[in-house]
Amino acid sequence: MQTRILIISGILILSGILIAVLLSGNESFAQESDDSSLVVSKGMSQDGSVIVTILSTPVEVHKPLALQISFTDAQGNKIAHENYGIRAMQQESNGITVLSNQTAYAENGDDLQTTLPLDNASPVNFQIQLQGSGLPGTDPSTWKGQIDTVGITVVPEFGPLVLITLVSSLAVTILFIRKFGIGFSHMGKYSS
Numbered sequence: 001m002q003t004r005i006l007i008i009s010g011i012l013i014l015s016g017i018l019i020a021v022l023l024s025g026n027e028s029f030a031q032e033s034d035d036s037s038l039v040v041s042k043g044m045s046q047d048g049s050v051i052v053t054i055l056s057t058p059v060e061v062h063k064p065l066a067l068q069i070s071f072t073d074a075q076g077n078k079i080a081h082e083n084y085g086i087r088a089m090q091q092e093s094n095g096i097t098v099l100s101n102q103t104a105y106a107e108n109g110d111d112l113q114t115t116l117p118l119d120n121a122s123p124v125n126f127q128i129q130l131q132g133s134g135l136p137g138t139d140p141s142t143w144k145g146q147i148d149t150v151g152i153t154v155v156p157e158f159g160p161l162v163l164i165t166l167v168s169s170l171a172v173t174i175l176f177i178r179k180f181g182i183g184f185s186h187m188g189k190y191s192s
Helices: 002-024 160-180 184-190
Strands: 032-035 038-044 051-056 066-072 082-090 097-106 110-114 124-133 148-154
Touching: 038 124, 038 148, 051 124, 051 148, 066 082, 066 097, 082 110, 097 110, 097 124
Parallel strands: none
Antiparallel strands: 032 038, 038 051, 051 066, 066 110, 082 097, 082 124, 124 148
16 A cells, blocks of 8 residues: 555656646746737846847747837836847757848837747747947947847747646546545555
């Protein structure tokens, strides 16, 4: 009887570890979610003066990411006339660039960009090169603000994978309990 309890306990522990590994390998917990279809990812310049926010559609195979990129200061005010470069690569695409624009411009602190269709559902890494605030066509040496590179990763949402893993783990545990006829009321008897 004690062996059966140990087997069931082991299965529960392994199920919990499997779920924890699946969850910890995915950085989407650091992201916010506006609704079920949009993902918000943030990054900050090294000195904290510029916060870059990417609001994107979810990472899906064979679909591009539609992006709204916003630039704000530390107080949350939009930074007007932000000049920047943006480059995006998928982690599992052997270095294939899905977006490259070195002369992007956010007139009112917001800009829209779109990637190429994605080859897989792996995270997308963005490098945003802050070039300073200034009107297009003017000398870049007159632009003000932070010159820096901000890295941001947009991670795929879990979807049904976690739910399937959880339900499967619970189903296996219930089957073992029924097969071996073990009730939790017997556990106190063997706990010492």
